[in-house]
Structure formats: structure tokens, C-alpha cells
Amino acid sequence: LGDVYKRQAFNDSKRCFERALSSSPEHSRALYNLGNVSDELNDPEMAVEYYERATNADPDFADAHYNLAAVAEKLGEKDKALKHWSIYLESDTTSLHAEIARKRIVFLKGDLPDSD
16 A cells, blocks of 8 residues: 555656646756656666756756766666766765765766665
């Protein structure tokens, strides 16, 4: 029952963010949130699409680059993941997320075993 409720809540959120996009198609925050919802609903391809649209709408949206890199990596899209991990690090160099991004870059380049 918990999974059904969770799925319904994400679907409700998705509809809300889609309504926001109907009035402002390049609303980066709504696109980002749709990426998050899509990822939670196990639709990583759609998540990538929304995150890409969010980063196109706002190239400085660090969190969208971070999530895009993470989902692209899960999908085996190494070059895309490397690109967006690197872009993320241009805006954040000191947080825990920055440390994760640096580790993912090293791993994807083949310099270290996967330790995450």
C-alpha cells in the first residue's frame, strides 16, 4: 500500500509540474522537478530529457547538472555523465556533492575502482 500511495503522490506532483510548464515551457525548476519525479517513477530516460531541458533553460542550474550526470551514468551514458559532473563542479567545489562528483569523474575515466 505504501508503494501505491508513493506512486500516486509522484503522479500528482508530475501533473502539477506539467501544468506549470503549460504556462512557462522553459521553467527550469519545473523541468528539474519533473526530472526528479520521472527518476522516482523509474523512468530514467524521461528524467534525462527533463534534466537536459532544465540545463538548457538555465545553464547555471547546478543541481540539474548533478542529477543529469547521475542518471546518465546509471544509463551507461558515460560521456554525458562526465560532461555534467564537470559542469556541476564549476559551481560547487567544496560540498559533499562536489566530492561525489569528483569521485564519479575519476571512476568514469577509469582511474579508480567504483567505491560508491
